[in-house]
Amino acid sequence: MRKIVAGKLHGLTVTGADLNYHGSITLDPEHCEEAGILPLEFVEIWNRNSGARISTYVILGERGSRCCILNGAAARTCQPGDEVIICNSVYVPEGEIVALRPKVLTFDRENRITGRLTYEVTRDSAGTYRFAVRDESGCEKKVPLRTDV
Numbered sequence: 835m836r837k838i839v840a841g842k843l844h845g846l847t848v849t850g851a852d853l854n855y856h857g858s859i860t861l862d863p864e865h866c867e868e869a870g871i872l873p874l875e876f877v878e879i880w881n882r883n884s885g886a887r888i889s890t891y892v893i894l895g896e897r898g899s900r901c902c903i904l905n906g907a908a909a910r911t912c913q914p915g916d917e918v919i920i921c922n923s924v925y926v927p928e929g930e931i932v933a934l935r936p937k938v939l940t941f942d943r944e945n946r947i948t949g950r951l952t953y954e955v956t957r958d959s960a961g962t963y964r965f966a967v968r969d970e971s972g973c974e975k976k977v978p979l980r981t982d983v
Contacts, residue, residue: 857906
């Protein structure tokens, strides 16, 4: 079994941090539903401002609020205004990776959705994996390759 990206909220702006809450991250149900993130599901959170990486579970906030509130100990890692990436995952046998189509939402600074992407992995006749990022129209987006590593 391999741990694979299942959905992602990319570039969400933190709207609150509540150190005195029991713990977790509070998210807008509309964002979660579209990306396939469930309540109480564990997610990884990557802070683009500080580089902090944490794991916690999702609770649902008010529908349509566009909230992203870090609670409890997680509130120490992200502050209002920080930009984060939130990712859930799923375990699948390697051969089933080509059946997945993880949804990725991108956001502006007001947490309005600006893009809807899908990750796609395919295999060619030689068995080589190929990766593509498709926008909501199904068109492939160019993924820059790093050549400096």
